[in-house]
Amino acid sequence: MGAYILRRLLLIIPTLIGIMIINFTLTQFVPGGPIEQILAQLEGQGDVFDNFAGSGDAGADQIGGDERYQGARGLPPEFIDELEKQFGFDKPPVERFLIMMWNYLQFDFGTSFFKSKTVIELVIEKLPVSITLGLWSTLIAYIVSIPLGIRKAVRDGSSFDSWTSGVIIVAYAIPGFLFAILLLVLFAGGSYWKIFPLRGLTSEGFSEMTFIQQVGDYFWHIALPVIAGSISGFATLTLLTKNSFLDEIKKQYVTTAKAKGLSERRVLYGHVFRNAMLIVIAGFPSLFIGIFFGGSVLIETIFSLDGLGRLGFEAALSRDYPVIFGTLYAFGLMGLLVGIVSDLMYVWVDPRIDFESRET
Numbered sequence: 001m002g003a004y005i006l007r008r009l010l011l012i013i014p015t016l017i018g019i020m021i022i023n024f025t026l027t028q029f030v031p032g033g034p035i036e037q038i039l040a041q042l043e044g045q046g047d048v049f050d051n052f053a054g055s056g057d058a059g060a061d062q063i064g065g066d067e068r069y070q071g072a073r074g075l076p077p078e079f080i081d082e083l084e085k086q087f088g089f090d091k092p093p094v095e096r097f098l099i100m101m102w103n104y105l106q107f108d109f110g111t112s113f114f115k116s117k118t119v120i121e122l123v124i125e126k127l128p129v130s131i132t133l134g135l136w137s138t139l140i141a142y143i144v145s146i147p148l149g150i151r152k153a154v155r156d157g158s159s160f161d162s163w164t165s166g167v168i169i170v171a172y173a174i175p176g177f178l179f180a181i182l183l184l185v186l187f188a189g190g191s192y193w194k195i196f197p198l199r200g201l202t203s204e205g206f207s208e209m210t211f212i213q214q215v216g217d218y219f220w221h222i223a224l225p226v227i228a229g230s231i232s233g234f235a236t237l238t239l240l241t242k243n244s245f246l247d248e249i250k251k252q253y254v255t256t257a258k259a260k261g262l263s264e265r266r267v268l269y270g271h272v273f274r275n276a277m278l279i280v281i282a283g284f285p286s287l288f289i290g291i292f293f294g295g296s297v298l299i300e301t302i303f304s305l306d307g308l309g310r311l312g313f314e315a316a317l318s319r320d321y322p323v324i325f326g327t328l329y330a331f332g333l334m335g336l337l338v339g340i341v342s343d344l345m346y347v348w349v350d351p352r353i354d355f356e357s358r359e360t
Contacts, residue, residue: 005340012336017101019332020325024097027321034113034319035083087113100325109326114318119326122311129201129300129307132222137230145234146280149241154268156246165239172235177298180228184302188224196224199304225303237280244276281345 027033084090091099103110109119117125148168152161187195197203201221206214248254249272257267297309308327315323 005344008340008343012333015336016329016332020101020104020329021097023328024093024100024325027319027324028093030319032319033089034087034321035080035089037114037319038083104326104329109330110322112315112323113320115320115323119322122323123308123327123330126306126308126311129305130309132201133225133229133299133305133307136222136226137233140226140230141233141237145237146241146277148234149238150245150268150273152238152242153245153249156242168235168238171231174231176228176232177302179231180225180299180302183224183228197221201305225299225305228299228303241276241280244278244280245272248272248276278346 081090088096088099100110111118112122115122148164152164155161183196184198186192188198197220201218202214203217203221206217209217254267254272257271258264262270297313299305300307300309311323312327314320315327
């Protein structure tokens, strides 16, 4: 197993470099970089990306001559050169990429172009929201889906199995942001009941509350966004659990255990559960990371939560390259490491699995 883990760790290096090269190359062709954003703000033009999208040939005529940036006409070349030097664009792209990767190897992700904070500070600042949504959405999905999937497998083909399948498929089909709006309208003072708050993770004066009050206030605020963020995950996990149990229930060892006089509950939870839950339990790390780092921008916006989803979205709009590439590198590395952890979870749940012998 040690050799397998070592090979996987070594594969992280070319994979991560490939991810960074592709994304860095793509950004070289995207209009409206950080310098254009600064020039647009100086001239009161708003978002320069809109100017590029709507200008067409007229935009090209506006740039004219040897102008390198839209909106730079009339500005002294020295000012533009100083901006390029400030943002690091006075160097060739290959040199910029190599410098960036060397800094990232030392976990130096730089400073945001527009927020006057380091990338690490920004990520740490947004982490509470993402941890809240990711952790609780994952736990709720498992707590509800696993018992429901087992029940559906035991009563396969019954009316209970049919109507619960209909419910979870409908829930899966509803977009998370649409369900979030529905929850706001119904329970946050939209048109019916004002039971839950509209925004934020905590109330004003949170620090002055007792511990019990703080816990209650915290769950009061996260109830709606967590439900909205986890609703679509029930279907996949429930059906995965059901199908895993159905496959195991049909195997010979289950028939043998029943023939020995073991109760259905003893057979189900003493023998079937461990084998059937292999794929479900082993997939927990990747599912959590997917929810954690793939924070819904729309849900965060609807509930006025400032998490990693909004951070990435705002960085893309403003072309804040240190934030874009820094978070991409960190989360990409974490995602690759989680893939290894998932494999280790398989071995932990079922020691009979041997990845090394499978590869030879």
